[in-house]
Amino acid sequence: MAEATYEVLGIGNAIVDVLARTDERFLAEESLAKGSMRLIGADEAERIYGRLGPATESSGGSAANTIAGIASMGGRAAFIGKVADDQLGRIFAHDMTAIGVSFTTPPLADGAPTARCLILVTPDGERTMNTYLGAAQDLHPADIDETLVGSAAITFLEGYLWDPPLAKEAFRKAAAAAHRAGRKVALTLSDSFCVDRYRGEFLDLIRSKAIDIVLANAHELRSLYETSSLEAGLAALRQDATLAAVTNSVEGSFVVSAAGIEQVAATPVERVVDATGAGDLYAAGFLLGVARGWPLARAAALGSFAAAEVISHMGARPAERLQDLARGGGYAL
Amino acid sequence: MAEATYEVLGIGNAIVDVLARTDERFLAEESLAKGSMRLIGADEAERIYGRLGPATESSGGSAANTIAGIASMGGRAAFIGKVADDQLGRIFAHDMTAIGVSFTTPPLADGAPTARCLILVTPDGERTMNTYLGAAQDLHPADIDETLVGSAAITFLEGYLWDPPLAKEAFRKAAAAAHRAGRKVALTLSDSFCVDRYRGEFLDLIRSKAIDIVLANAHELRSLYETSSLEAGLAALRQDATLAAVTNSVEGSFVVSAAGIEQVAATPVERVVDATGAGDLYAAGFLLGVARGWPLARAAALGSFAAAEVISHMGARPAERLQDLARGGGYAL
Numbered sequence: 165m166a167e168a169t170y171e172v173l174g175i176g177n178a179i180v181d182v183l184a185r186t187d188e189r190f191l192a193e194e195s196l197a198k199g200s201m202r203l204i205g206a207d208e209a210e211r212i213y214g215r216l217g218p219a220t221e222s223s224g225g226s227a228a229n230t231i232a233g234i235a236s237m238g239g240r241a242a243f244i245g246k247v248a249d250d251q252l253g254r255i256f257a258h259d260m261t262a263i264g265v266s267f268t269t270p271p272l273a274d275g276a277p278t279a280r281c282l283i284l285v286t287p288d289g290e291r292t293m294n295t296y297l298g299a300a301q302d303l304h305p306a307d308i309d310e311t312l313v314g315s316a317a318i319t320f321l322e323g324y325l326w327d328p329p330l331a332k333e334a335f336r337k338a339a340a341a342a343h344r345a346g347r348k349v350a351l352t353l354s355d356s357f358c359v360d361r362y363r364g365e366f367l368d369l370i371r372s373k374a375i376d377i378v379l380a381n382a383h384e385l386r387s388l389y390e391t392s393s394l395e396a397g398l399a400a401l402r403q404d405a406t407l408a409a410v411t412n413s414v415e416g417s418f419v420v421s422a423a424g425i426e427q428v429a430a431t432p433v434e435r436v437v438d439a440t441g442a443g444d445l446y447a448a449g450f451l452l453g454v455a456r457g458w459p460l461a462r463a464a465a466l467g468s469f470a471a472a473e474v475i476s477h478m479g480a481r482p483a484e485r486l487q488d489l490a491r492g493g494g495y496a497l
Numbered sequence: 498m499a500e501a502t503y504e505v506l507g508i509g510n511a512i513v514d515v516l517a518r519t520d521e522r523f524l525a526e527e528s529l530a531k532g533s534m535r536l537i538g539a540d541e542a543e544r545i546y547g548r549l550g551p552a553t554e555s556s557g558g559s560a561a562n563t564i565a566g567i568a569s570m571g572g573r574a575a576f577i578g579k580v581a582d583d584q585l586g587r588i589f590a591h592d593m594t595a596i597g598v599s600f601t602t603p604p605l606a607d608g609a610p611t612a613r614c615l616i617l618v619t620p621d622g623e624r625t626m627n628t629y630l631g632a633a634q635d636l637h638p639a640d641i642d643e644t645l646v647g648s649a650a651i652t653f654l655e656g657y658l659w660d661p662p663l664a665k666e667a668f669r670k671a672a673a674a675a676h677r678a679g680r681k682v683a684l685t686l687s688d689s690f691c692v693d694r695y696r697g698e699f700l701d702l703i704r705s706k707a708i709d710i711v712l713a714n715a716h717e718l719r720s721l722y723e724t725s726s727l728e729a730g731l732a733a734l735r736q737d738a739t740l741a742a743v744t745n746s747v748e749g750s751f752v753v754s755a756a757g758i759e760q761v762a763a764t765p766v767e768r769v770v771d772a773t774g775a776g777d778l779y780a781a782g783f784l785l786g787v788a789r790g791w792p793l794a795r796a797a798a799l800g801s802f803a804a805a806e807v808i809s810h811m812g813a814r815p816a817e818r819l820q821d822l823a824r825g826g827g828y829a830l
Contacts, residue, residue: 222552
């Protein structure tokens with residue numbers, strides 16, 4: 165097998181984040197479940213945006229954040245996702261390329277605008293997300309370049325891709341192409357409500373070994389196995405998955421493999437300013453470590469390190485170059 | 498004279514900021530004078546943007562930042578400025594309205610896109626600005642609603658308006674309308690290079706009393722009077738201007754009036770993260786205090802308080818509601 169050109173290729177919804185501080189009252193008035201992601205249409209996006217205070221815009225998207233994080237750590241990374249040919253789409257493309265990610269998916273010419281996610285950040289640092297998918301809906305199987313997929317050691321897919329119907333097909337095509345090329349496929353479960361929508365399909369993907377590496381948080385894992393017990397969820401995942409990493413907020417994370425279930429401490433953070441991107445950046449560190457053949461606990465620790473940076477400021481992507489920061493933290497990157 | 502509907506009306510270039518961290522080497526390679534603002538065309542904006550790392554977008558514009566700051570302090574504020582009918586223009590309009598500013602200037606329909614400012618933030622927190630004026634060029638005298646101007650206690654104009662030729666006419670029209678209605682006119686000198694471009698005209702405006710209140714920093718003041726001595730500049734300004742406030746970074750500011758020259762201490766800041774907006778937010782506090790008839794030193798202190806908040810984080814506008822913050826700081830707002 166040829167050496168991989170890319171360590172990780174991410175495929176996901178290409179989204180620009182609209183971040184606004186808000187309060188608990190706003191979430192209550194809008195009946196929003198704190199910490200969740202929900203899909204909204206164009207009209208609802210306009211209505212909620214109209215109610216929000218001043219906001220800042222920055223590139224987001226779950227797998228896209230992970231891939232940006234990997235590039236920020238000096239990893240070789242590529243991304244496939246659909247933006248529109250508009251100002252927000254150009255911002256998204258710029259931010260990927262500028263951090264060193266190969267991003268060549270052609271933008272959608274005549275259709276919906278670039279996807280955006282209205283992210284409400286409460287004073288406790290939690291984020292609640294309202295996503296208008298726009299052009300991301302139009303990620304098509306034809307956008308999956310099988311040669312590109314075959315040139316990446318790991319192809320990383322987000323569970324959110326199960327929402328746009330065409331993207332699901334793109335997802336399946338990419339996973340099959342990766343395996344044909346002898347590469348690995350990773351999946352993040354994305355969100356507990358997303359798991360609830362697609363539980364059977366996600367379990368099928370994992371059990372059929374269409375997925376080699378599973379990333380999840382404790383909420384998503386409990387939702388996947390419909391259990392209130394994290395331990396029961398971890399045990400079930402160990403039966404079903406080849407390799408998994410499960411985050412549990414300040415409690416750290418668990419690496420789940422044939423060798424057993426190993427707990428890894430979280431990197432301490434002085435104050436959680438904005439939890440947006442925490443899981444995405446954990447995935448970045450973990451996947452880069454796995455791609456480089458690190459011991460799994462070390463890969464998980466790098467994930468926690470990257471997550472700690474992103475939750476200490478507003479926004480879902482690193483504010484500093486993680487490669488330099490991680491070296492200072494004792495990681496050889 | 499009727500009570501003013503608005504305490505301050507701002508007129509300025511309506512700009513979206515593109516903030517990116519950079520280093521001294523980049524400034525040297527591009528021959529950029531640190532801390533300055535320069536105007537660039539669309540092609541140059543594309544070229545520099547292409548060289549920048551990942552960025553975040555947020556509403557900016559000098560007078561617009563001031564007006565947003567006044568609204569954030571609970572002041573009654575309005576703004577006149579030209580955006581395009583595009584995604585960035587809608588972001589700008591949203592952020593003004595969402596903070597409580599009345600902003601009703603119709604967007605430019607078929608023309609250049611919304612103005613943007615590429616702001617390079619160096620590790621020392623200084624910012625260097627590259628502005629593509631776009632639609633802001635098309636601020637027209639017809640955009641100046643004289644009834645609106647007459648309904649504001651202070652009309653605040655930015656020196657940067659001297660760059661787009663039509664905006665200069667809009668500026669003159671607004672200043673005349675304010676005085677006809679018995680209101681005050683304030684001017685910020687904006688930037689030392691801007692002063693260098695329009696020194697004679699700015700001096701004429703001040704000496705002819707077309708301007709009642711001058712805002713400047715020490716660099717701009719020295720440029721205005723072509724002197725290396727801050728003291729000489731302050732003395733000359735006291736001869737020419739009815740009222741002025743001059744900031745001098747960590748040294749605090751000077752209130753210049755017929756009563757004399759009074760120095761007011763700066764509000765201490767733990768670490769300057771990003772100096773963008775410092776002068777704009779100082780102007781916000783000072784002008785709101787003046788509009789409310791506060792003692793001038795107290796108005797200047799409120800300006801320093803507002804500036805201290807904005808330089809302690811990335812971005813040119815308050816991250817927290819200044820009204821609450823200022824109350825906690827002992828200001829009755």
